[in-house]
Amino acid sequence: MSHDAVMALLAISPLIVVSMTVVVVMLLIAWRRNHTLSAIVTAIGLNVALLALLFGWTMGTVDVTSVLVVDDLSRFGGVLVLMSTLACVTLAHHYLEGYDGPRDEFYLLLLSAAAGGLVLVSARHMTTLFFGIELLSMPLFGMLAYTFRDRGALESGIKYMVLSAAATAFLLFGMALLYAVTGTLDFAELGAALSRDGGDPWLLAGAGLMLVGLAFKLSIVPFHLWTPDVYQGGPGPATTFLATASKVAVFLVLLRLFQSTLAFHQDWWHDLLGFIAVITMLVGNLLALTQNDLKRLLGYSSIAHFGYLLVALVVNDGLAVETVGVYLVTYVLTTLGAFGVVTLVSSPYVATGGTADASPLHHYRGLFWRRPYLTAVMTVSMLSLAGIPFTAGFIGKFYIIAVGVEAHRWWLVGSVVLGSAIGLYYYLRVMVTLFLHEPGMQRRDATHDWAERAGGMVVLGVAALVILLGLYPTPMINWVSWVAGS
């Protein structure tokens, strides 16, 4: 085997490891059903993949065939995807203990989706983009509807499936149009063609349709309508994956598209994107205001956060890539914390026929006086989502505002401030609910041993990391700026 082929194999080894773990877990299930064993094998596979990823960092940019590229950005995305998947595995293990149906298949789906995420962050060709997105989404249908006897979960899975199919249709149509005009599907070549004859209406239509398809996945206004229902209905671990790994992978591929293919330097393009960013953050925040359901609220809040993130794409210059990196790290950590607590409070699963998770806000009333540390995690997550100093979320918001100020996009910066001010209202409402005392009200609660379980430890670790990165963000900033610079 030639040297290049070995390098390529080594570089893509995380993906290979994850795929092999899928097979191993599948055979394991065929051989003997053991929930804990499946979870452990899954976790081992993901850890090995993560190690492979970290060891591959010295290799620099490696072309793996003409459709995949493993560079620092894709490794960065891989780390985020694998870490969030690992967190989901630990949360799922506790959650599914109460589920009386087959439990082990959840890990199969989770691993497949993680593999899809890994493909996506390395994609540099429309085929891999499509392949990655589908591999990421298809298992998610199953995961979201996993506890299918609950109406909420089933509804959530089906909704996500139908809307994903619509998004896929847009995506494919867009790709087809691009291919029809340019005759290529490679990002870089497409980019060259677009900058050569960017005025071509078919090219623009193709690019626009692709953007719509990806905007569906990222729940960017006006393609956000599925988000709250899916978030609310889906089982905790599945929603956690959807909110973290899946969004990160799609956003990174969008970033790659913007770096090469969709890098129009035309005012109307930036204005259009800026407008989308503004309405995304405002609509997300405004709709979250009246929610009484924590998971729905987090869904709307994630819409708003992707609105903030779009600011970096609109600017697409200077600090933009670094901003995306930092913001994604802080967003993933914070979201893992918030959804982790929701999942822990909902664990183990109890069939209700409706929506199984502890998602109404009043379930969390006075949680602090029963589970102080768990509540501390939730408080930290809420503060971080709101972007309060000394949490990682503030560093992310700092970057977003910095990138906007640097590019003199005052309208965007103003909307970020307005959005944050609105957002504070509902984050604070969640926070204060946790602390209000209501004697004699028995609500759903985490199990007594939550902190000794893997999921609990992960959630505590995530919260500690959110605080640490808020206090001393230098390592993260150095890492991300190195990734962005190379």
Next chain:
Amino acid sequence: MTLVWLILIPFIGGLLCWQAERFGDQAPRWIALGTMLLELLLVLGLWIGSDFSLPAEGATAAWTLEWQADWIPRFGIQVHLAIDGLSLLMIALTGLLGAMAVICSWKEIVLRVGFFHLNLLWILGGVVGVFLAIDMFLFFLFWEMMLVPMYFLIALWGHSGSKGSSRIGAATKFFIYTQASGLLMLIAILGLVFAHHAATGNYTFAYADLLNTPLSETTAWWLMLGFFVAFAVKLPVVPLHGWLPDAHAQAPTAGSVDLAGILLKTAAYGMLRFALPLFPEASHAFAPIAMTLGLIGIFYGAILACGQRDLKRLIAYTSISHMGFVLIGIYAGTELALQGVVALMVAHAFSAAGLFILSGQLYERLHTRDMRLMGGLWGRIRGLPGFALVFVAASLGLPGTANFVGEFMVMFGAFGVAPWIVVIASAGLILAAVYSLFIMQRVYYGPPAEETPLADLDRRETILLFGIVALVVFFGIYPQPLLDTSAGAMQIVQQSVQQVGAMTGGPQ
């Protein structure tokens, strides 16, 4: 390292209080009191041990102590702390009022005592951080951070006082007002940093470097406004004051004491330390508007105070009125006026804290703050009305109290710059007398609502109130220690403003 400890002590003390709750309710209280006294001792030690002589001509800072360490090298952000006369006074005030806040909530707070003191001490830690930080990023961090514990303090231990407003609503309003305006300041800070980056190629958030950033006139104007709005919300300046009466009315006594005594002062401090020296030209151009706003604040606060039924809301509105004088003093920019601002800030901290503590003690006895239900208390509680008279007199600026010194110096100093503003502002003093007499008349005189005597002041309350009275009178008669300490810092502020005055030929 002393400066780092000044910030760390309240934070560590807060954590200890939280954990000490398991040893009973008294433990957190004593720990909190000990923490604040330690803080106070540390500051007083610094005060005695430092030299606050006037700085050399042309100096841009008069730090007596500095501490710095790298933090986020990517943007040239440092943990950079420094203390001069002004920040020292403010921190001493923080320590003192912090201890008072602990003492006055000794019996008021009975639920979740540990967590309460955690929040109380973390507010104070954040405030000390604001007074010490001279890296803009760090300053902003502390500025925003102190909102969180304050929010909890109001939301969890507040009273649901007047009709139509809940404590959570008030806390949320407070948070959103200050946080959103704070983000405007962040934009302004970043604008300044990027302007500096464009001029020099370096990212830096250091105050000393940013002082010399070349700015175009419009940029400076907008950035100055960003800072001003953030400080104006906190001070508060009238169109942006909406959060203050609600926050005060719902907050527990300790919260009100901190809010009026210290948190409002961070805004004045911010203007003196950052808004004026960073943007002298723009501030000079803005001064007439700012002084007019101050004037509006004086009258608006005083007139609304006269119409209040809730005792704490009334005191809250008087704060708005007093802060109007502070704003006029700051933007008058003469050395006398600036020194007057310092004296007034200290004096107002004492008198407002005293009045809030008194209203807290009344609430403990009467379980209402509605002044229509009071009246004739002079005969029913011994001791308390007498103290009330002293603080009310201080609040209206009677000679012999520290408030008189402050107001007099502000008006004297501002007269040369803006005589008409001062003439009109002095009419506001009449209104101050009116609302002060309203307090005395409605609460303590007149026909008593009931005849039953109420509990006398106990030893804790008496000592606390005596302490404040002593300070008010002492600084009213002999304010020189205050003025000597802050003279250096104020001279630097004044020089930066004066240069502009000399250039543009404006009145100085």
